[in-house]
Amino acid sequence: MLAINRKVLTLDEFTIQQLRDFPNATGELSTLLRDIGLAAKRVNVEVNKAGLVDILGDAGSINVQGEDVKKLDVFANNQFTGVLKHGISCAGIASEEFDDHIPFDDAISQNSKYICLFDPLDGSSNIDVNISIGTIFSVYRRVSEKGEKVVINDFLQPGIKQVAAGYIIYGSSTMLVYATRRGVNGFTLDPSIGEFCLSHPNIKCPEFGKIYSVNHGNFFRYTKPVQKYIDTCQKKDENNGGPYSQRYIGSMVADLHRNLLKGGIFMYPGTTDKPGGKLRLLYECNPFAFIVEVAGGKAIDGIRRILDIQPSSLHQRTPFFAGSKGMIGELEDFLTAK
Secondary structure, eight states: OOOOOTTSOBHHHHHHHHHTTOTTOOSHHHHHHHHHHHHHHHHHHHHHTTTTTTTOSEEEEEOTTSOEEEHHHHHHHHHHHHHHHHSSSOSEEEETTSSSOEEOOSHHHHTOOEEEEEEEEETGGGGGGTOOEEEEEEEEEOOSOTTSOOOHHHHOOOGGGEEEEEEEEESSSEEEEEEETTEEEEEEEETTTTEEEEEEOSOOOOSOOSEEEOOGGGGGGSOHHHHHHHHHHHHOOGGGTOOOEEOOOSOHHHHHHHHHHHOOEEEEOOOSSOTTOSEEIIIIIHHHHHHHHHTTOEEESSSSBGGGOOOSSTTOEEOEEEEOHHHHHHHHHHHTOO
């Protein structure tokens, strides 16, 4: 007879348990997170058989960012859009793949108090070579009146206003990690029962680590302070907290997931040709900044806290540095040096 460990909570059980601590909670956020988990399971199935069916490669179109759209990008975007639209806890969405926000126009959705932004498949350029990819999402409480269609200002809120944020990493195992102001928790998909099970409770990012993640190919396009910090990382030894290891996958979800658990710093600076950075503030940087900060880390754009930035457009980009608080502090010493 199959033995089931009842000490392990599923995502559904965990979110319901959290509700018990808030007698006046409506359960909308819990339902929304479970909807995201459902979409993640559907995407996971396709990711795992990507080499067997015709979903690899380009879809033959260009997204609003000017990038080739991969077939699995389209599938993932459709899954998250569909699940959230047909649920009861989301009033509208914005996706990296859409030019504009999408309000849901049925009465139930319009009475929902949350909106969701997501990057349906981060790191999709790695799909064809079987490297870990992921989904990133964030949840905000709408600022427009319930009962009406959501408007652009619902989505252009600073990251500090996030109610929850998270990511799903499709790798050797599939994990869903999400943060609320109460903490960061990770759930691993158990394929035998088709449920996300709590595997990493109360995740804390170590204050220091020994990993730095950056694209060295752009080294000479970075500013001098960033170059000097990278030089220092390379020269770390046993006498000054090192040695450091350089680890860079090129999939933001994978790099930040590793550094969140083990300690480290992730850097995606602006370059001479793209001084404003490449990563999207709303779909990538704000969610990860929220997760990292709740876990005890820090996230900046080189000058200010990421979560304090007031967005001006849905597809705004920014330089991004995130990870262990002590390592970000070391970086800031270089960035602010006269």
